[in-house]
Amino acid sequence: MQGYIKDHRKELLSDIWAMPPLYHRVWQWLKYHVNHNDNEIPMNDGTRLHIKKGQHLTSVRKIARGVGYYEKGLWEEPNPKTIDRILKWMVKNNMIIVENGKDGRQYTLVTILNWESYQMEEAPKRQEKEIPKEKPAKKQKQEKYPEGSPYHNMATYFHGQVSRVAKEAGVSHLLANSDMQKWADEFRKLIENNKVDKHLAKEVMDWVVKDPFWSKNVLSAKKFKDQFAKLAIAMNKSKAPFDTPVQQADPRDKEIEFSKWMANGGDPDAFDWSS
Incomplete structure (x- = not known):
């Protein structure tokens, strides 16, 4: 029943x-x-x-x-x-x-x-088993800096440069979880907020991975952005020619030269004593 x-x-x-x-x-x-x-x-x-x-x-x-x-x-x-x-x-x-x-x-x-x-009055309504609503599929988060965009390109380029340095130093694990979106955003801040020229930024990128000191201390886009002023100054200083001391003229040189002049039959009055 x-x-x-x-x-x-x-x-x-x-x-x-x-x-x-x-x-x-x-x-x-x-x-x-x-x-x-x-x-x-x-x-x-x-x-x-x-x-x-x-x-x-x-x-x-x-x-x-x-x-x-x-x-x-x-x-x-x-x-x-x-x-x-x-x-x-x-x-x-x-x-x-x-x-x-x-x-x-x-x-x-x-x-x-x-x-x-x-x-029948107030007959209990049979509670239908509530079918769980299918959760809407999560929208794929759109990347702010898609591949091929200027800042994404800067991020991947610099990541490739510092990755070689990290590999040689045996610390590749430090870059294993690098987020290119975050790196790209750091380069955006460098260019747009700090008003750094892209060509200068590229020049400093190539220099920093070769510098004995900074190559070991700059392994991320954030560190590159934060230390950029120091890096640019250090780069320019490393490229400036060394100052060569001015050699002072020895007064005896003219006397030696005059002696040779006379030995060769020169006119004493015609010798040029100017430096």
């Missing part, structure tokens, strides 16, 4: 609740067995009996068996006369109607009065 019925708490205040327990047991049995949909049953005389919602075709003996119970391991079943007396009490209290067939023996049709009004 499937399905369910609705019991009201107000039944605790009803007359049947004040009667012996078998009365309420019979009442519950009837509520459990009445039809929930209209139906037709073929009869022995070839006719069909229409059974409506809230009705049940049964017999006094069947009800007696239905409300039986075990007590101390023995099956106890009320007397059919007791069941008949209970049904009549229910009829008198306007709870049910009992119809009998021909000669009072063909069938017993029990109708629960006001079945629809108290059973």
